[in-house]
Amino acid sequence: MFTLQILVNGIVLGCLYACIAAGFSLVWGVLNVINLMHGSFIVLGSYLAWGAYNSLGFSPWATLFIAAPLFYAVGYLVQRGLLNRVIAAPVLVTLTLTFGLDLILNNAMILAFKADYRRLILEPALGTLAMGPVVVPVDRLVAMVFALVLTGVLYIILRKSRVGRAIIAVRLDRDAATLMGVQVKSTYAAAFGLGAAMAGCAGVLLALIFPISPLSATAYLGKAFVVCVLGGLGSVPGAVLGGLLLGLVESFGAMAFGPEHAVTLSFALLILFLIFRPQGLLGKRGFE
Amino acid sequence: MNRRRDVVLFAAILLLGALPLVGEPYTLRLGTFACMYAVMSVSWNVIGGLAGYPSFATAAFFGLGAYVGGVLLTKGATLVVAMAFAGGIAFGGAMLLGAVLLRLRGHYFAIASLAVAEVLRELTNTATDLTGGGMGLNIPLGTSTVASVAGEASFFFLAMWGLLLLTLVVVVAVERSRLGFGLACIRQNESAADMIGVNATLYKSLAFALSGVFVAMAGTLYAGWVHYIEPPDVYDILFSVKPIVMALLGGLGSTAGAVIGAFAFLGIEEIVWRNYLQVHTGVLGFLIVALLLFLPNGIVSVGRRIKALRARHV
Numbered sequence: 165m166f167t168l169q170i171l172v173n174g175i176v177l178g179c180l181y182a183c184i185a186a187g188f189s190l191v192w193g194v195l196n197v198i199n200l201m202h203g204s205f206i207v208l209g210s211y212l213a214w215g216a217y218n219s220l221g222f223s224p225w226a227t228l229f230i231a232a233p234l235f236y237a238v239g240y241l242v243q244r245g246l247l248n249r250v251i252a253a254p255v256l257v258t259l260t261l262t263f264g265l266d267l268i269l270n271n272a273m274i275l276a277f278k279a280d281y282r283r284l285i286l287e288p289a290l291g292t293l294a295m296g297p298v299v300v301p302v303d304r305l306v307a308m309v310f311a312l313v314l315t316g317v318l319y320i321i322l323r324k325s326r327v328g329r330a331i332i333a334v335r336l337d338r339d340a341a342t343l344m345g346v347q348v349k350s351t352y353a354a355a356f357g358l359g360a361a362m363a364g365c366a367g368v369l370l371a372l373i374f375p376i377s378p379l380s381a382t383a384y385l386g387k388a389f390v391v392c393v394l395g396g397l398g399s400v401p402g403a404v405l406g407g408l409l410l411g412l413v414e415s416f417g418a419m420a421f422g423p424e425h426a427v428t429l430s431f432a433l434l435i436l437f438l439i440f441r442p443q444g445l446l447g448k449r450g451f452e
Numbered sequence: 453m454n455r456r457r458d459v460v461l462f463a464a465i466l467l468l469g470a471l472p473l474v475g476e477p478y479t480l481r482l483g484t485f486a487c488m489y490a491v492m493s494v495s496w497n498v499i500g501g502l503a504g505y506p507s508f509a510t511a512a513f514f515g516l517g518a519y520v521g522g523v524l525l526t527k528g529a530t531l532v533v534a535m536a537f538a539g540g541i542a543f544g545g546a547m548l549l550g551a552v553l554l555r556l557r558g559h560y561f562a563i564a565s566l567a568v569a570e571v572l573r574e575l576t577n578t579a580t581d582l583t584g585g586g587m588g589l590n591i592p593l594g595t596s597t598v599a600s601v602a603g604e605a606s607f608f609f610l611a612m613w614g615l616l617l618l619t620l621v622v623v624v625a626v627e628r629s630r631l632g633f634g635l636a637c638i639r640q641n642e643s644a645a646d647m648i649g650v651n652a653t654l655y656k657s658l659a660f661a662l663s664g665v666f667v668a669m670a671g672t673l674y675a676g677w678v679h680y681i682e683p684p685d686v687y688d689i690l691f692s693v694k695p696i697v698m699a700l701l702g703g704l705g706s707t708a709g710a711v712i713g714a715f716a717f718l719g720i721e722e723i724v725w726r727n728y729l730q731v732h733t734g735v736l737g738f739l740i741v742a743l744l745l746f747l748p749n750g751i752v753s754v755g756r757r758i759k760a761l762r763a764r765h766v
Contacts (some may be wrong), residue, residue: 264741269737
C-alpha cells in the first residue's frame with residue numbers, strides 16, 4: 165500500500181522530469197551543445213507564471229501560451245546571435261560559453277527577484293484526489309498531465325512539421341541535409357528555440373509545485389543531465405523513459421536510503437550509465 | 453621560442469617570491485590567491501590542454517584535498533604530512549577513476565567529471581562525524597610555524613608559491629617527456645596514437661592524476677590558511693570552471709599561457725569584486741562570453757595577431 169503511493173509519486177515526478185529534459189536533450193542531440201542555461205530558463209518560466217498569476221490573474225495554463233512563443237524567440241535569438249558563431253568549435257568552447265551566459269542570466273534574476281523563495285498559491289486551492297489508499301494533490305496531477313501533453317506536442321512537431329523534419333535531418337547527417345537545401349543555421353536556431361520553449365513551459369508547470377528561486381536552476385539542470393544520459397540523447401521517448409526511471413529511482417531510493425542520499429544515488433546511477441551504456445536506454449550506438 | 457618563454461616565466465615567478473619583503477597583508481592575500489589559481493590552471497592544462505579532455509573535476513580534487521588535509525590537521529598532523537596525504541589520495545583516486553571515466557569522450561567525460569564533485573560533496577555533507585557535514589570544519593590555528601597574523605600571511609603565501617614552483621617544474625618536465633609527447637598524440641588522434649603503441653589508457657590516467665595531485669595539495673593549504681571550510685565552499689563548481697577560463701584566457705594548451713591567464717583572471721576578478729559586488733557573477737559571465745567570441749586563442753595570441761595585422765598593412 166505504502167509502496168503503491170511511492171510508485172505514484174515517482175511516476176508524477178518522472179513525467180515532470182521528462183518535460184524538463186526533453187528540450188535539453190533535443191539541443192544536446194542536434195546541436196551537440198550542452199545548454200547550461202536550461203536550468204535558468206526553467207526558473208525564468210516559473211517567475212513568468214508567478215508574475216502573470218499575481219499581477220494579471222492569468223492561470224498557469226493560460227501562461228503556457230505566452231511562455232512558449234516568448235521563450236522560443238529568446239532561444240532562437242541566442243542561438244542565431246551568439247552560439248552559431250562558435251558552433252564548430254570544440255566541446256569546451258560551447259560549454260563554457262553557455263556557462264558564461266548562464267552566469268549573466270542567473271545574476272540578472274537574483275537582482276530582479278532577489279534570492280528568496282516564492283510560491284505560487286492558487287485561489288481556490290485544488291485540493292487532493294484520493295484513489296483508494298493513494299492520495300495525489302490535484303495540482304501535481306494537472307502539472308503532470310500538461311507535462312505529458314507538452315512532451316507529446318514536441319514529439320509531434322519533430323515528427324510531422326517541416327521544421328521538425330529539418331531538425332531531425334540535420335541531426336542525422338548535417339552535410340547531407342545541407343546538400344538537400346536545409347538551412348542549417350536557422351534549423352539550429354529553431355532547435356535551440358524549441359529547447360528554450362520547453363524549458364520555459366516546464367518552468368510554468370513547476371511553479372505549481374515547487375518553490376521558485378534563482379538558486380534552484382542548478383538542481384533542475386542536474387536532473388536534465390541525468391535524464392538525458394539515462395534515456396538517450398535527442399529522442400523524446402528517451403527523455404520520457406529516462407524521466408520516469410529517475411523519478412522512480414529517486415522516490416524508492418529516498419525510501420530505502422533516506423532522502424539525503426537521493427542526489428548521490430542519481431549521480432551514481434549517472435556514472436554507471438555513462439560507463440556501461442553511454443548511449444542511454446533508447447539511444448543507438450554511434451548516434452551521439 | 454618556447455624555451456625562452458619558459459625561462460622568462462620561471463624568472464618572473466621566482467621574482468614573485470620576494471613579495472613578503474615588500475607587500476602588506478592585502479597584497480599577500482592576492483599573491484596567495486594568484487599562486488593558487490595558477491596551480492589550478494596549470495594542473496587543468498595537463499588533462500584539458502595537453503590531452504584534450506574537458507575535465508570539470510578540479511573542484512572535486514580541490515574539495516577532496518581540503519577535506520582530507522583539513523581533517524588530518526584537526527587530528528594534529530603537520531602541514532607537510534597533511535599535504536602529502538591529500539596529494540597521494542587524489543593521485544591514487546584519480547588513477548583508479550581515470551581508468552574508468554576516461555573511456556568517455558567529449559560532453560560525456562565533461563559531465564562525468566562534473567558529477568564526481570557532486571557525489572563527493574554529498575558524501576562529505578553526510579559524513580557528519582568526520583567532516584562536520586553542513587556545519588563545516590574548523591581547522592585549528594597554528595598550522596603555520598609563525599604565530600603573528602602578518603607572519604602567517606607570508607607563511608601561506610610562500611607555501612602556495614612553493615607549490616606553484618613545484619607544479620611548474622613537474623608539468624614542464626612532463627611536457628618535455630615521453631608522456632607529454634604521448635598526450636599530444638592522444639589529443640590529435642587517439643585511435644591513431646593507440647595504433648602506434650601509445651598506452652592511451654595509462655597516459656590519460658596519469659594526466660588526470662597529475663591534474664589532481666597539486667590541486668588537492670592547494671586545497672589542504674587553503675584549508676589551513678582560511679581555518680574554516682564547508683562543502684559548498686570548497687566543492688564550488690566555479691573552482692572547476694575558473695581554471696578553464698584562465699587557460700582559455702591565457703591560450704589553450706600552453707603552460708605559460710595558463711599562468712598568465714590565472715594572474716590576469718585574478719586581476720579582473722578582484723577589480724570586478726571590489727567595484728560591482730552585486731553583479732560580479734554577471735560581469736564574470738560577460739567576460740567569459742566576450743573572451744570566447746572575440747579572443748578565442750587567448751592573451752598569448754595577441755602579439756601574433758598584431759604582427760599579422762601589421763604584415764597585412766605593409
